[in-house]
Amino acid sequence: MTSAHRPPVRVGVFGLLGSGNLGNDGSLEAVLEYLRAAHPQASVDALCGGPEVVAARYGIPARRLHWYRGEYRTASRAGAVAGKALGKAVDVVRTASWVRRHDVVIVPGMGVLEATLPLRPWGFPYALFLLCAAGRLCGTPVALVGVGAGAVRARPTRALVRWSARLAAYRSYRDAPSRDALRAMGVDTARDGVHPDLAFALPAGGPVPVTPGRVCVGVMDFHGGDDDRPRAGEIHRRYVDGTIRFVRALAGDGRSVRLLTGDDCDARVVAEILDAVRSPLVTAAGAASLAELTKEAAAAEAVVATRYHNLVCALKAGTPTLAVSYAAKSDALMARMGLAAFCHPAAALDADRLLDQFRSLESRSAQVRRTLAERNLLVAGQLRDQFAALSAALFPAAGPTHAHATREAP
Template identity: 30%
Template sequence: MTMDTVKPPRRARTTVSLFGNFGTHNLGNEYTLQAIIHNVHKYLPQAKVNCICTSPREVTASHEVPAFPISDRLVKAPAGEERRGGNGAVAKFIRRLLVRLPRELARWVEAFRALKGTRMLVMTGTGMLGDFGIGPFDLHYEILKWSLLAKARRSKLLFVSVGAGPIAHPLSRLIVQWALSLADYRSYRDDFSKHYLASIGFDTQNDFVYPDLAFSLKPELPGPSRRDGGGRVVGLGLMDYYGNDPTGNSSEATYQQYLEKVTTFLAWLLERKYTVRLLIGDATYDTRIRGDVVKKLQERAFRYDERQIVDEPVGSVEELIDQLAATDAVVATRFHNLVLALMLNKPVVALSYHEKIASLMAGAGMAEYCQSIHGLEVDSLVQQFVKLEQNSQILKSSLEQTVEKYRETLDRQYVRIFRDEVELEQRPDGRNGTGTDG
């Protein structure tokens, strides 16, 4: 065979695996996943994308990418399903030794197979490095497991614009630091996350801070913004808030205090003839609050025009964006309600239950419109809202510039993390030393 007839080696397509708590109807997380999928295709148009997530079936249906489970351990058993086996200490030990250990080894093998051909495993944004409702052997253990397996596959491991802290459990701290130490690239979505990790002994000196990944995807509206009547429309973003116990134990008393105060603020808005859209950010978790605030108004015998409250179901991030677009200002609790509102150039007041919200608002130049949810004072909230309304036009101009700056900054991060793969796609053979297929 002559040299003229020798075919060049077929170029291997880059495979990027995206890891995170996706498919669970947390609408902020779903938008984060949309954003990075969009940008992988933008910067690596030939790349294959898959997702390692909590609910693969939901992710494949919503985002049209192949998906694998993080672990079947994270899928809860149906309510009322009885556990098998005895409850004694000896029985538990035997069950763990004979059943759980072999099963977990099988999960490691399945995860290793899922990473076949992966050149980049991206730990994708979100607050995955905090321990609110997460034990050491839940998501943090899985992050470490998949990180170790990525390195075994000789894949690049990247933590991209992740949120971190607080982490109360000492073992969780060790697991998180171990996983981070394996990374080829690390960036955090705010200064708090970077400084927090440094405060618990992890070296972040060479790490980066970039905005939340959601800012890298400009929202697409289906049509002209819907208006609810002729007056001003306020989006009131609510949450089934039970407190910040890191063990995830809920406090009904905390919820009732939050309910009382947001209902009082809602009544104040209605008295002043605002139309109020009730918003949520997690279609699975936030199941009580919208109905409870309306019920609380009725218990108080508060009279208002029913058309002043708009309470529409939301099952997707597109529906949430459409609802936010129909507002003039937003007062919200959930992080990504605030992020999406800022992206839509809506002046916002934040009810902060976590340092990430205070960091978000400070970065957007909105620190004076942020109030801690702990010890929330309705009078102060009213004052902040009145000031927000007075400065609305100035704030909108400033927010537009800030959001555009965030998008440009995130573009630079994508260039940074995908540079090697872009060069690889442009090479004739497309080969490198990562992502073994064995």
């Protein structure tokens, strides 16, 4: 059959997409841009957390990830518990039926194999396992593309993560620690690639003038990781109080501060900071996409941020950046971009030490900008390799592409 008469490839995209997390949606957008450029005849739809948002924003058909609408709310009443239990059974059929209708399913980026934030095994880890198992049973390859992974101690979650990865037909990671974590969990990663985060592949915006004195501070509704549940309140309070002190010090020096977020839940922390600092120099940015976050970061003299994709946007913009790190992925990203010295632990935030690191970053601003310009060029090439490898693995009939050897930034 010639390519002119070949039916379009049916591609499904899967994940917590359209649910208020800008990083997840940015990863989806990058994969959709790739598909439209490299495989324009592909027919694409989604099984996702926010189908209405995905359909309206990206123009693709979408359906709800879970049958039970209250999946991510705590179930305390008998009716809610029964609804969740029934939903687990119904989702087996729904997921398998959806997978069977596709030639390929892509999970675009996201930390789908990690537990750096509080996570229940029967939520998304279970949904991902159903997807990968259905793909294996139905003969539909499932590709985990540029995903994040991490050490998982809770046994049920660890088992689901391990089997999801084993059942996937293709795996690549956004950093080396992710690949190492899966290897430590008993997954054969010898043929898996490591590439920069998919969000680096999003189209670059036009030049943005830098606003003198402006600092972007990315905040997060941070309560520690999955293993920190007993201390979640204490960790959250220390993080917020330290961030308030840091922002207050910047405003006291006459700096204008723009507060950035990356998920709808972060608005609570923004409101608390604004109420505590009460300065006209401190304002909140209403960025609704990674493109808008990148524009905000590009207009700043420096960025200090917690959320992983706040960091991605700032580094992509070439702005001197300091990471308030809550996971190995942030440290790995900063090292990839030549800024390993500028990481600060989110779980033990110390405003005075953070200020010292910030001043050190600013004193090296020109050098940092040159380093980021060089690293961004390298990242662009590495992502071209990622998409070429993905086409070779999943779309072999579409034409010749060249696989790659994994390349890492020095």
